[in-house]
Amino acid sequence: MPGSTHQTLPKTSAGRFFEDFHLGDMIVHATPRTVTSGDVSLYTALYGPRFAVQSSDAFARGIGYPAAPVDDMLVFHIVFGKTVPDVSINAVANLGYADGRFLAPVFPGDTLSATSEVIGLKQTSSGDAGIVYVRSVGRNQRAEIVLSYVRWVLVRKRQPGTPAHAELVPDLPKAVPPEELGQGCPLLDLSAYDDALAGSPFRWGDYAAGERIDHVDGMTVEEAEHQIATRLYQNTAKVHFDAHSARETRFGKRLIYGGHVISLARALSFNGLGNAFHIAAINGGRHVAPLFAGDTVFAWSEVLEVAALPGRRDVGALRLRLVAAKNRTCADHPLKSGDQYATDVILDLDYWALLPR
Amino acid sequence: MPGSTHQTLPKTSAGRFFEDFHLGDMIVHATPRTVTSGDVSLYTALYGPRFAVQSSDAFARGIGYPAAPVDDMLVFHIVFGKTVPDVSINAVANLGYADGRFLAPVFPGDTLSATSEVIGLKQTSSGDAGIVYVRSVGRNQRAEIVLSYVRWVLVRKRQPGTPAHAELVPDLPKAVPPEELGQGCPLLDLSAYDDALAGSPFRWGDYAAGERIDHVDGMTVEEAEHQIATRLYQNTAKVHFDAHSARETRFGKRLIYGGHVISLARALSFNGLGNAFHIAAINGGRHVAPLFAGDTVFAWSEVLEVAALPGRRDVGALRLRLVAAKNRTCADHPLKSGDQYATDVILDLDYWALLPR
Amino acid sequence: MPGSTHQTLPKTSAGRFFEDFHLGDMIVHATPRTVTSGDVSLYTALYGPRFAVQSSDAFARGIGYPAAPVDDMLVFHIVFGKTVPDVSINAVANLGYADGRFLAPVFPGDTLSATSEVIGLKQTSSGDAGIVYVRSVGRNQRAEIVLSYVRWVLVRKRQPGTPAHAELVPDLPKAVPPEELGQGCPLLDLSAYDDALAGSPFRWGDYAAGERIDHVDGMTVEEAEHQIATRLYQNTAKVHFDAHSARETRFGKRLIYGGHVISLARALSFNGLGNAFHIAAINGGRHVAPLFAGDTVFAWSEVLEVAALPGRRDVGALRLRLVAAKNRTCADHPLKSGDQYATDVILDLDYWALLPR
CATH class of the missing domain: 3.10.129.10 (Hotdog Thioesterase)
Structure with a gap:
């Protein structure tokens, strides 16, 4: 009989603590998300943006887009949201962003998914938490990268005092060089x-x-x-x-x-x-x-x-x-x-x- | 070098004051907007309308529409919204509407844009403001007029005492005659x-x-x-x-x-x-x-x-x-x-x- | 002249009271509703569900759906909502649900409508209200049943003391048998x-x-x-x-x-x-x-x-x-x-x- 007698595992995820991260870990985040015109309407209703390119299919097509692209920050928030349960659910603070690049436009109907690679770790001097650096990447349904960015967060340890597996503070650019913009x-x-x-x-x-x-x-x-x-x-x-x-x-x-x-x-x-x-x-x-x-x-x-x-x-x-x-x-x-x-x-x-x- | 030494113009718009309006001015309003089923959902969620024609594609098609048309007031609000930064951002009061006509149904996917013509001006006796009458027109992506209406607003002067360029109070109908309805x-x-x-x-x-x-x-x-x-x-x-x-x-x-x-x-x-x-x-x-x-x-x-x-x-x-x-x-x-x-x-x-x- | 002299009927509906329900009555509920991706976005924004099948067209297609189906509870709420003006607008309490079955997936673009059959009636001992049992059924635009459920509500009488037309308490299953699940x-x-x-x-x-x-x-x-x-x-x-x-x-x-x-x-x-x-x-x-x-x-x-x-x-x-x-x-x-x-x-x-x- 299925599941009737064997000991079951706890089903609820408490999320990763600092000691659960290892350099080079590649985390596949849950819940791919098809972005729709409904999301775009809500985004408009929540913030009131008025940029013509994102607001009008006719305007966007006139200048060479296939349709009005989704607001870049809506793309950012959707990709970011996916990383939260795996990266920052036990975070004390969101410390910074770097090297964020919007690499392909997103249109209603595209499905976004996200992965994060652990690129840096540094425990705090008090030893009860540590900084985790991840490069998070959002892809569309054709696996094209639409967004890539680094973020670092201060994450609690499950057990204060546990030593970090390794430490590395990544070298991050102050700004994306202009010659790399525009993709x-x-x-x-x-x-x-x-x-x-x-x-x-x-x-x-x-x-x-x-x-x-x-x-x-x-x-x-x-x-x-x-x-x-x-x-x-x-x-x-x-x-x-x-x-x-x-x-x-x-x-x-x-x-x-x-x-x-x-x-x-x-x-x-x-x-x-x-x-x-x-x-x-x-x-x-x-x-x-x-x-x-x-x-x-x-x-x-x-x-x-x-x-x-x-x-x-x-x-x-x-x-x-x-x-x-x-x-x-x-x-x-x-x-x-x-x-x-x-x-x-x-x-x-x-x-x-x-x-x- | 672009923009590095020359004096730049102020970039923020403070909107038009009374003395900025001239009879016959034709104002092209910003931000064309593609209306989507997301907007329709939000409209339903915000007000709870239950008219079957606007709620159901199947019902609308059954009686001869190509799809459920967008609620007329949603069309009105979108067109009206576009006029605000140009017409009434410095308004003291929204005084009235007249001769509003819904002239073509709007469907999700249509892109609306708006223009307003200044059809009347009258300064107040105190001289610090004036009434501006505009006929605002909303068009779809085929330039068909979907909505036309007159509104008048009391707008502050930038400089109290500045004389009006001209004065004209337009003759407005008390009601649209029934024989002109139904387009x-x-x-x-x-x-x-x-x-x-x-x-x-x-x-x-x-x-x-x-x-x-x-x-x-x-x-x-x-x-x-x-x-x-x-x-x-x-x-x-x-x-x-x-x-x-x-x-x-x-x-x-x-x-x-x-x-x-x-x-x-x-x-x-x-x-x-x-x-x-x-x-x-x-x-x-x-x-x-x-x-x-x-x-x-x-x-x-x-x-x-x-x-x-x-x-x-x-x-x-x-x-x-x-x-x-x-x-x-x-x-x-x-x-x-x-x-x-x-x-x-x-x-x-x-x-x-x-x-x- | 239309409507100019004859006595008109009251136009506002006060809804059904207990004595307005008869066993076997089949009520056609108002306002068919086309479910759209806008509704799905709002549902996500209101509750935050993260089930991949409903969130991603790509994920859903990969496993055999034609597209991401609409969340089952969104379907339930839309069908339920239609029954309210006819069944429970004069209800004192919503007493229970039974035998609810989700029988076909719903996709954006489908139009839902609802009917309810009165399957049970029982007046209260005090005689000023009664329990009404209805089986409500939601159908898509192809008349396929997507949802069927029984609910019972305590409804006020218009005239306390009016006898019930008939009484019947339906026999309802404690649970849907597992062999009937999965349609x-x-x-x-x-x-x-x-x-x-x-x-x-x-x-x-x-x-x-x-x-x-x-x-x-x-x-x-x-x-x-x-x-x-x-x-x-x-x-x-x-x-x-x-x-x-x-x-x-x-x-x-x-x-x-x-x-x-x-x-x-x-x-x-x-x-x-x-x-x-x-x-x-x-x-x-x-x-x-x-x-x-x-x-x-x-x-x-x-x-x-x-x-x-x-x-x-x-x-x-x-x-x-x-x-x-x-x-x-x-x-x-x-x-x-x-x-x-x-x-x-x-x-x-x-x-x-x-x-x-």
Whole structure:
């Protein structure tokens, strides 16, 4: 008789602790996900992005896409969500991102799956936790890589004091070099790119390094909104969903997924960067402080670098610092106060966007 | 070097002020939008409409549509949303609508874009603002007009005292004449129109002018709901989203987009008007008082007029007054108290609906 | 002139009272509904399910489905929602379910409609209400039955004291026999079933009767979430939506649709039952206590029975008890305290799930 007498194994996964990670481990993450126009609608409803390329099949086809591509951050969140149960369910903190590359556009109907390779390990001096570095890769149903990025997280040990198997801190680039950008964007026919429909008269050449742009508007976040978003990404990190257990934590309440802040700030950045339609790379990012329901997010951007792409006359790249703050407007471009981030700053993201030339 | 030394222009748009509008201006609005079945699902989830024609491809095909058309008010909100950054971002008040016509059905996959023509201007006696009248037109990807309507808004001046360029108050019809209705509804084969599936035994001929219908149910609105809806429409009016800045305003909190109230009341009206499946025209409308999160919306309707459509034996038109109230039931059909609207009334909408004969 | 002089009938439906039901009545429910990928996205966003078969077209096709089927509970909620205005709008309580069978998979694009047959009636001893038993059946656009289940509800009389037309308490099975399971699941090619992608190494044979599984995570529910869900199902039960009228009720606030709890608990059960991809039958269920916004749902499962399916070597069945509790974790498997359900238990569901062998 099946299963009637033999001792059964515990069925619930508690996730990996620090000592469960080994250098070179390749983790296949669960739940492949077909991205649909329903996901795109929800993404629009949750953040309000207005980039024409992602919003309109007609606009996207006019310039050379087969259809409107899915917002790059929606792709990021879906891939990221898959890694959570295996990589960060026992994480104390999400420490950083590096070398994120959007390598192929994703369209409704594509199915995304994800793997992560353990590329670095370092235990803390106290010995009760350690930093795990993974390179996570998202692929479509043809096994083409659509996204690749490194993230590192501080993960608890199951048994404090257990020695690490090995230690290695990977050498990570400060930024993706501009000559490696653009794989995620097909060659475009800009004769059909209509600035009025796109919502901005400013193209790549109109921006200068050092320029700062206040994105003006603010967006207040509700518990239902970030929970709906984070579940859409099948991200299971309990800190976002469980108000009961959160009462015992440092903050006493649910934390909003850091990626939610990135998407809000990116959507706000349309006012000032309306033609920055494609995120080509994420160079790095810090969730400087937590966001909670009821808080209002504002954002501003600084142009860090203006770069042509070798061999391409259709699009150019801007390296942008996207800063989000909570419960204060950003006309004065808040960032640091001395060596420290200013009190209200919650996000400091460094990314490459592509714009039509 | 691109953008490295020359002076750059400010990138953020503050929107048009009264003196930026000129009679005859034709404004091309940003962000064309492909409407999808995801948008339809969200619309259903946000308001709960139950009209069979919009809910079921099978039902719609049976009577002669190629597929279930998108709810007319979803089309309205998407077109309206596009006009906000260009027309009403600096508006003090949304004063009225007239001559709204739904001229072609919209199906998932269609891409909507919008333009507005400035057809009237009148500055206020105090000289610090003015009324702007625009005719806004929504088109699909074949440039067919799907919706056309006039709205007027009170817009602040950038510089109080600046004279208006010209003044003209347009002559607007009190109602769309019934003989001009019906373009947005194909000729239907009613042999397949099943009243039980549609949810109402009452067809066009069963209604009489003067009849009043209480729609019974109430719907409480949450902040997350109206924000999700309003972002779905890519409507950027900050009063709906920014609780931080709202603290300094008259109401001290976020205002709910008036169109949200229309859609709620329309969905509630299914109980009593289940066969009124198509909005053919919006004759006029007033957002009598604001709605806030936590309030509960109730609604009732009055049949103002019963009209046949020339040459059509499939459908007839009812001119309806749709009244919404907050935090009180509508069995007593609240409307006015003397010359004033009753305290709890929030919407007084005059529209034409089509029903099967 | 149409409708101008003759007396019109009241247009609003108040729904059926106990004396309006007759044994053998066949009720055709309103609003056929085309299920779309938008509905699927919303379902994912509202509950966070991670079953690979429903999440990925590629995964589903690999094992023999034409596409990812719609989550069984989404089908249940849509069919259930249609029955509400006709069966339970005047219900005092939803008493139970029996003999629920999922008989054909549903895919995006399918249109669902529903009918209910009155199979039992019994008035209460006090004479002011009665129990109505209905068998509700959901069909797709080809008139294939996709779901059939019995539910019984306590319905108020319009006139207390009116005698019942007839009385009959139907004989209902305690459970669907395992040899009748599996119609809703095509024959699968398990060579393509990837446990890593599915998220669980445990197949049918790894479970044993008597085994208890804590699903660990908790999910807090917001008003906006359950309202969005319940409207998505076009369920009109006013207790879920009208905070204004709810103030006069026993609880003083909105009640969350019981099906919302089932879907939350089912999604949480992925951790421990990741390969239990298909609900084949619902044997019975009790909503033991109400759930309110702000509460956090936890869940655990007990394996009641392990059954092979005659003639099938691809999948086997587990009979599962799924228990949900509010505002307390379930590591200790709360259920009863003496004869009574433990205070925090809110759901006790008995169902059959299929897993790959």
